[in-house]
Amino acid sequence: MAKTWRVGIIGSTARGNYGHGVDVAFTKIPDVTIVAVADHDDAGRVQAQKRVGAANAYSDYRKMLATKQLDIVAICPRWMDQHHDMIMAAAEAGCHIYMEKPFCPTLKECDEAVRALEMRHLKLGIAHVTQYSPVLDTVLSIIKHGEIGEVLELRGRGKEDRRGGGEDLWVLGSHVMGMMRSIAGGNASSCIATVFNKQAPVTKANVVEGAEGIGLLAGDHLRAQYSFPNGVSGYFASKRGAGGSPTRFGLQVMGSRGIIELQSGYLKPAFILQDSSWSPGRTGKTWKTITSAGIDKAEPRTDGTYEGGHIAAIRDLTDSVEGQRDTRCSAEDSRAIVEMIAAVFESHRIGAEVELPLKTRGNPLSLLT
Structure with a gap:
């Protein structure tokens, strides 16, 4: 039974x-x-x-x-x-x-x-719902089969609305960090970053208590670079009020023979440009849609809602308990995502690249001078 x-x-x-x-x-x-x-x-x-x-x-x-x-x-x-x-x-x-x-x-x-x-x-599962999306599985398969060549760079941004900068990094950048780790195939090994407030580097005077229980927070603009296995570089940036319509929130995977754009969310389509110049205007090649079924194929599934993402994640949790395996976004994965976020503030604090895992385990902004 x-x-x-x-x-x-x-x-x-x-x-x-x-x-x-x-x-x-x-x-x-x-x-x-x-x-x-x-x-x-x-x-x-x-x-x-x-x-x-x-x-x-x-x-x-x-x-x-x-x-x-x-x-x-x-x-x-x-x-x-x-x-x-x-x-x-x-x-x-x-x-x-x-x-x-x-x-x-x-x-x-x-x-x-x-x-x-x-x-x-x-076992623990967490609501980074993109991690449970069949579209992400398809994207990983496409990359594995060389459709965009060698992965060179990962470029992510937040929503860059009123929360742009530090809050955007925590609330929405956490989704992007999860996608970066999935594409890169492992944890980031280092980070170098700078955090700004009104175009000046953040100081102790700019540190405030963040909204929604985030804790100490600072910055209306930040940029970060991560090193991943196999020489892949990851970039994340967010600037308050700079968001577009439609939003740029998501991740670009830049390969030697093309680009894949991933949206954050469960069963949201991705897009692929199989063009080594990364510029459709130069070659006439066009973007194609990626669904759970593949490139340029109609989406056969009908559960593409945030609730659908929760259901998939809960099912993954119960299956992981019964199968004695890790969930698709485990406690360890969740910690690694937080580590990428904390590394931004730690790198800014010391003014240099930091290695991950971080030695500083508290909020780096509490140590800012």
């Missing part, structure tokens, strides 16, 4: 809420029973319980974890200042985790979370 997964939902009304519909995604999976919800806010808790049809509701998630025997805990709040404590409590209760991104605000907290999960053999 198929296993029925007992799930507890943790939300935080007005402090990250339930993320991008993480709670509702669990209601669309047949072999899931939502046992309980937890939310410190009375009205939010009532609404959440009704929304997901949970039999029980708690004001304190720790009491839920102690009272109910759960298989999986959904850590839904978008604000990540609560993530570490919630992960640690879920791990202590012996629960696997699906959670909203980003992972944790500091590498010290990431390290503690990874250790807590590893020592109990627990």
Whole structure:
């Protein structure tokens, strides 16, 4: 008989809420029973319980974890200042985790979370939904088969809206870092970066408390370069108010014989230009669409929504538990993404290239002079 997964939902009304519909995604999976919800806010808790049809509701998630025997805990709040404590409590209760991104605000907290999960053999999946997209699988196959030649560079940008700079790096750049790691096939080994505020290099005077539980934050413009295995260089930049329409948010994969453009999101099409000049105006070659079925083929799937991405990620989590394998975006992967973000601020702080893993495990901005 198929296993029925007992799930507890943790939300935080007005402090990250339930993320991008993480709670509702669990209601669309047949072999899931939502046992309980937890939310410190009375009205939010009532609404959440009704929304997901949970039999029980708690004001304190720790009491839920102690009272109910759960298989999986959904850590839904978008604000990540609560993530570490919630992960640690879920791990202590012996629960696997699906959670909203980003992972944790500091590498010290990431390290503690990874250790807590590893020592109990627990799995974690996180809502970097592009990592679960069949389109990404197709892109990786296309690259492997040499359709754009040797991968030379990876170029990513955030949305560059009012959050451009440091906040964009955390909130949206985290998706780009995940895509970079997938294409490059491993962790970045070094980073060199500069962070600016009103065109001047950021100093201690520019450090503020970031929105949405990010912690110490600075910068309205930043640029970073990463070194990856096999000599691949990765670049990320974001400047406040510089975003285009349509947005440039995503990743360009620059190969010796062409380019692939990846959008962030689940089942969003990618695009390929099989042109070594990287300039369709010079050769007359045109961009083609990449779907889960391949180049220039119609998309056969119909689950291309953010909720579809959550469902795919939750399925990946349950399959990883049953198959005793890592998830497609594990706790270790999530920590590596945070490490790439922290490296930007650490490189700026010391004014030089930094090696990864970083020696500094706290927020580098707390050490800025």
